[in-house]
Amino acid sequence: MTATAATAQISGGGLAARRALRAARVRGVAFAMLGLLAIYFASANFDVPAKFSLWIHEQGGDSAVLETKVGLLWIVAAIASAVVAGLQLLRGAGLRWRRWLLVLIAPWIVALLADLLAGKPAILTNVLAGSFEQATPIAMAAMAGILSERSGMFNIALEGKMLIGAFTASMTSSLVYIATGNVLLATLVGIAAAMAATGLTGLLLAWLGIRHKMNQIIAGTVINIGAVGITNFIFLRLLQHNTQYNAPPSVQPFKLPFLSDLPVLGPILFSAKPYVYVGYIMVIVLTYMIYRTRWGLRLRASGEKPAAAGTVGINVIAIRYRALILAGLISGLAGSYLSLAAGGSFQMEMTAGKGFIGLAAMIFGGWHPVGAFFASLVFGFADTTQSLLSILGVGVAPQLLASVPYVVTIVVVAGVVGRVRGPASAGLPYEQG
Amino acid sequence: MRLELRDITKQFPGVLANDRISISADRGKVLGMLGENGAGKTTLMNILSGLYKPDSGQIFIDGEERTFDDPVAAIRAGVGMVHQHFMLVPVFDVVEAVALGAETVTGFLGTFDRAAARKRIVELSEQYKLEVDPDAKIENLPVGVRQRVEILKALYRHSDILVLDEPSAVLTPYETEELFAIIRSLAAGGTTVIFITHKLNEVLEVADDIVVLRRGRVAGTADPKSATRQQLANLMVGRDVELIVPKGPAKPGDVVLHVENLQVRDDRLEMAVKGVDLEVRAGEIVVIAGVQGNGQTELVEAITGLRPIDSGQITIGGHHTEKSSPRHVSDLGVAHIPEDRGRDGLIDYMTVAENYILDSYHKAPYSRNGIFDLKAVRERAAQGVKDFDIRTPSIDTYAGSLSGGNQQKVVVAREFSVPVQLVLAAQPTRGLDVGSIEYIHRRLIEQRDGGAAILLVSTELDEVLAVGDRIAVMFDGKIVGILAGEDATYENLGLLMGGASFGGGLAA
Ligand SMILES: Nc1ncnc2c1ncn2[C@@H]1O[C@H](COP(=O)(O)OP(=O)(O)OP(=O)(O)O)[C@@H](O)[C@H]1O
Ligand SMILES: [Mg+2]
Numbered sequence: 045m046t047a048t049a050a051t052a053q054i055s056g057g058g059l060a061a062r063r064a065l066r067a068a069r070v071r072g073v074a075f076a077m078l079g080l081l082a083i084y085f086a087s088a089n090f091d092v093p094a095k096f097s098l099w100i101h102e103q104g105g106d107s108a109v110l111e112t113k114v115g116l117l118w119i120v121a122a123i124a125s126a127v128v129a130g131l132q133l134l135r136g137a138g139l140r141w142r143r144w145l146l147v148l149i150a151p152w153i154v155a156l157l158a159d160l161l162a163g164k165p166a167i168l169t170n171v172l173a174g175s176f177e178q179a180t181p182i183a184m185a186a187m188a189g190i191l192s193e194r195s196g197m198f199n200i201a202l203e204g205k206m207l208i209g210a211f212t213a214s215m216t217s218s219l220v221y222i223a224t225g226n227v228l229l230a231t232l233v234g235i236a237a238a239m240a241a242t243g244l245t246g247l248l249l250a251w252l253g254i255r256h257k258m259n260q261i262i263a264g265t266v267i268n269i270g271a272v273g274i275t276n277f278i279f280l281r282l283l284q285h286n287t288q289y290n291a292p293p294s295v296q297p298f299k300l301p302f303l304s305d306l307p308v309l310g311p312i313l314f315s316a317k318p319y320v321y322v323g324y325i326m327v328i329v330l331t332y333m334i335y336r337t338r339w340g341l342r343l344r345a346s347g348e349k350p351a352a353a354g355t356v357g358i359n360v361i362a363i364r365y366r367a368l369i370l371a372g373l374i375s376g377l378a379g380s381y382l383s384l385a386a387g388g389s390f391q392m393e394m395t396a397g398k399g400f401i402g403l404a405a406m407i408f409g410g411w412h413p414v415g416a417f418f419a420s421l422v423f424g425f426a427d428t429t430q431s432l433l434s435i436l437g438v439g440v441a442p443q444l445l446a447s448v449p450y451v452v453t454i455v456v457v458a459g460v461v462g463r464v465r466g467p468a469s470a471g472l473p474y475e476q477g
Numbered sequence: 478m479r480l481e482l483r484d485i486t487k488q489f490p491g492v493l494a495n496d497r498i499s500i501s502a503d504r505g506k507v508l509g510m511l512g513e514n515g516a517g518k519t520t521l522m523n524i525l526s527g528l529y530k531p532d533s534g535q536i537f538i539d540g541e542e543r544t545f546d547d548p549v550a551a552i553r554a555g556v557g558m559v560h561q562h563f564m565l566v567p568v569f570d571v572v573e574a575v576a577l578g579a580e581t582v583t584g585f586l587g588t589f590d591r592a593a594a595r596k597r598i599v600e601l602s603e604q605y606k607l608e609v610d611p612d613a614k615i616e617n618l619p620v621g622v623r624q625r626v627e628i629l630k631a632l633y634r635h636s637d638i639l640v641l642d643e644p645s646a647v648l649t650p651y652e653t654e655e656l657f658a659i660i661r662s663l664a665a666g667g668t669t670v671i672f673i674t675h676k677l678n679e680v681l682e683v684a685d686d687i688v689v690l691r692r693g694r695v696a697g698t699a700d701p702k703s704a705t706r707q708q709l710a711n712l713m714v715g716r717d718v719e720l721i722v723p724k725g726p727a728k729p730g731d732v733v734l735h736v737e738n739l740q741v742r743d744d745r746l747e748m749a750v751k752g753v754d755l756e757v758r759a760g761e762i763v764v765i766a767g768v769q770g771n772g773q774t775e776l777v778e779a780i781t782g783l784r785p786i787d788s789g790q791i792t793i794g795g796h797h798t799e800k801s802s803p804r805h806v807s808d809l810g811v812a813h814i815p816e817d818r819g820r821d822g823l824i825d826y827m828t829v830a831e832n833y834i835l836d837s838y839h840k841a842p843y844s845r846n847g848i849f850d851l852k853a854v855r856e857r858a859a860q861g862v863k864d865f866d867i868r869t870p871s872i873d874t875y876a877g878s879l880s881g882g883n884q885q886k887v888v889v890a891r892e893f894s895v896p897v898q899l900v901l902a903a904q905p906t907r908g909l910d911v912g913s914i915e916y917i918h919r920r921l922i923e924q925r926d927g928g929a930a931i932l933l934v935s936t937e938l939d940e941v942l943a944v945g946d947r948i949a950v951m952f953d954g955k956i957v958g959i960l961a962g963e964d965a966t967y968e969n970l971g972l973l974m975g976g977a978s979f980g981g982g983l984a985a
Contacts, residue, residue: 332586336589337588337589339587341576341580342578345569345577348568348569349564349565349566352566353566354528356548356577356579357548357549
């Protein structure tokens, strides 16, 4: 073998090792080509200014402006690519390349963004705050997915439940507002109704999957299709002509006292709609509950090895029912965000795959609430930048831009994630003795 | 009497698993329980531990009748069970796995009091000399240690009736000795132990009383001080069993399997087979003896084509098969009885008939032009069930619901249903009762006498000595010695298995 010292040690001529080494070389060359590509972009429009500004205290107040040249950003991306390529070629199969790929993505995105904006200034605060907003329903869907799968149940139905949630919230909130004129009451009742509806849907899924041992993917798909059918039907028959039933008061941003005064961070993190804060709390509470409490221990046991839980007297069936109902409640909240906070009213099929993207975030985040939250941020960021770019009208077709979040999902799930391991018994029916 | 089960009956669809079984055990005593595969041992213990409800019968603890509606009730009454298949969550650490279901909690959220659980586990493991690292992850522990964790789990719940369902099936001889020491010290402390096994010498060594089950009934009891292995074996099977199947001298013919300087890696890509040379001739049984985990698994998987090799040569009947697919190897007339029949030998949720044609479903007479001839499939499968005496309600029963011995018979019947030139049998008798072992040995010797070459991997010295014409001892990925069957003894094999090199080991 003529490999370098480090690779020789693990290769030794074995078939599997040789394959791994070859794959490593291919990756190394690919990273090097990325570097060359970045240099080409750098030379293409080197002197175009790249302007990013951050609000320091509040929207429209003082701002900090970071200004540089597009070419310089590309050179940073090129250097990063070259470093990763070098590491890959030197260390061969031993490199944990997926981590390094994540490191590489950041400078590339910054450079690409600056390049596409072509000198137009971008307000970074808005992009980041928007990412958190967009990430919120995805993160909530991911939390619902984590709860379900940790208990051992697939929950493909998140998409449909969010749609039901969005619909129920919008209609209920509109009606209560018409009746009482009270914005807060209308919103809260709308959310509660949404959660009740999706909680029941969760119960239905549990009943089909646990009681009748129906294949959980099929049960979820049935619910998804049913949700589209029912909401479309009522929308077309009722809401389209009686728009007053689909005009809920919209949820406004709320500045958290003290925290929103933090310079730079305040406007990004703590001046958002209350949903975002609920999301933060949910991530923290769920992490604690799953990893630190008796409930979490038993939840994880029933998703990993239900027989082990059953033999010490834990009621696996009850755990799974409760987890699916709770997941239903959360996905209702996530759905209500879409119609009450983001859209202003219900639209047909307005979830547009957010439930599935939530599942992708769950996987990307390794079935851990914190990981899933950051993964959701990646998707939220992709969503926000694509809408920013299409509003500013950069020279890319808007349809193509709109596909960016979905492309990111595919790339992340298929490529970057690689072999993460989910709960071992998720999706398998449990037989109680 | 600490524990008494009276007239326990349990009917499963098509099988009367327990038929008026009565047993009893006193405080501080070890009750050894023997019985064929499918005799109903596990079922009885599942009833005792509240997992199954009996159709009729009574359970008495300290003379008082109890009914266990769920495992919690049985645990409260002091019953702890170490299951035949471990019941531990692989991704948990020892503390979590032990405390699961009996957690102490604090605060209104129900926070798991890990520190308290850890402290108690450390205390228990010191008190009973059950050495474990409380922070290790279950999936990284060897089976012997996992077993200790299971015992800790029972002790953690203050169990003083401890059921061990075939605890030694997966242990090395050394780990088994350690287990016996633990059992003795628990009994000395007043715990009642029920110890289920297929290994006759083990009950004779550790039990105070022996009860034998057969086909759901108590076939008899025995006193370990006076009983012999032969008596116990006959009681178990209900006829005279040959613990050592008689065989004539081998008549070795041409070389069928030739392995030269073979190197193979394990799943973690570390070298597991480190340059093995081996020859098996037609008409002889070569046994690879050795403690589990010394490269035997990887060696057999490499020969069958299931695992890519690193370097070296393999020829079967003159054909090079280093890069052949498993099907190609199988088509050369190679029968494979895999080590893990649940994973590689059978598909649990397919019927006996379907499993019977698993390696030849694509060929005549089972299918023509890609379409099954179901009549032929059923006829042949029914014939196989008859020829090999497979005890199954029907050929349409799911293979997974058969007892261990009968599952193994399905595999053997399939593999021997076509003419073979080479048999690769990896631990074919693990977990099987003496009757089934006798049966498998008979079939192997029959194949040998019919002119097939047999490579048998075994960790049991009794088996190695009983059937081996030549014995190759494997240690740390290498063959450290080859003995003729008649020269092998417990002593020289034991030394070689422990890693002594050929010359040195024998001279010492
Ligand atoms: N859950 C079940 N459903 C249907 N039949 C069962 C079930 N569990 C066991 N049986 C059947 O009951 C009989 C007794 O099985 P059991 O597992 O108690 O045997 P065993 O003595 O423990 O055998 P082994 O030594 O192979 O472990 C077998 O015929 C088995 O197929
Ligand atoms: Mg059993």
